[in-house]
Amino acid sequence: MGEASSRTESISVKSSPVRYIPVPAEVIYAPDISPAAKLLFLVLWGDCRGLGTTSTSQERLAEITGIGPKTVRGYLRELINKGWLRMTRPGLGRPNQYEIIGPVPHQSPIPGEPT
Numbered sequence: 001m002g003e004a005s006s007r008t009e010s011i012s013v014k015s016s017p018v019r020y021i022p023v024p025a026e027v028i029y030a031p032d033i034s035p036a037a038k039l040l041f042l043v044l045w046g047d048c049r050g051l052g053t054t055s056t057s058q059e060r061l062a063e064i065t066g067i068g069p070k071t072v073r074g075y076l077r078e079l080i081n082k083g084w085l086r087m088t089r090p091g092l093g094r095p096n097q098y099e100i101i102g103p104v105p106h107q108s109p110i111p112g113e114p115t
Contacts, residue, residue: 021046026103033082033103037075039065042082044098057095 003020027038041086043064048054058076062069076098084102 019046020041030074030103033084034075036065036067036071037078039078040067040072040102042074044085045100048098048100053097053099055090055095055097 010014021042023042025109027033027045030038032053040061043061044054044056047056057071058072061067061076062072065072076085078086079088082102084100086099086101088097088099090097
């Protein structure tokens with residue numbers, strides 16, 4: 001049994017306030033949206049603070065989520081096809097604009113809730 005060390009180690013902690021993003025339950029419980037597409041939606045939701053528009057680049061979405069850029073495009077397409085997202089292309093060299101337009105609550109039932 002060794003002696004207790006009197007040396008203390010310095011731990012670097014990034015000091016930034018915790019940020020919470022309120023999310024509709026329909027996003028969590030939507031049975032027809034893949035988990036990775038939900039994750040992308042949550043990032044976009046947080047960036048535009050709910051219903052609104054954001055120009056978060058696909059590269060940034062890939063960096064934040066750990067999903068490859070080509071795969072991000074596929075999940076964005078999934079969200080667009082399901083009616084949760086609308087994309088507009090502002091022009092060459094500029095990131096796409098994503099407008100949150102869903103989910104529509106009656107299309108995504110919450111387990112245990114009456115429909």
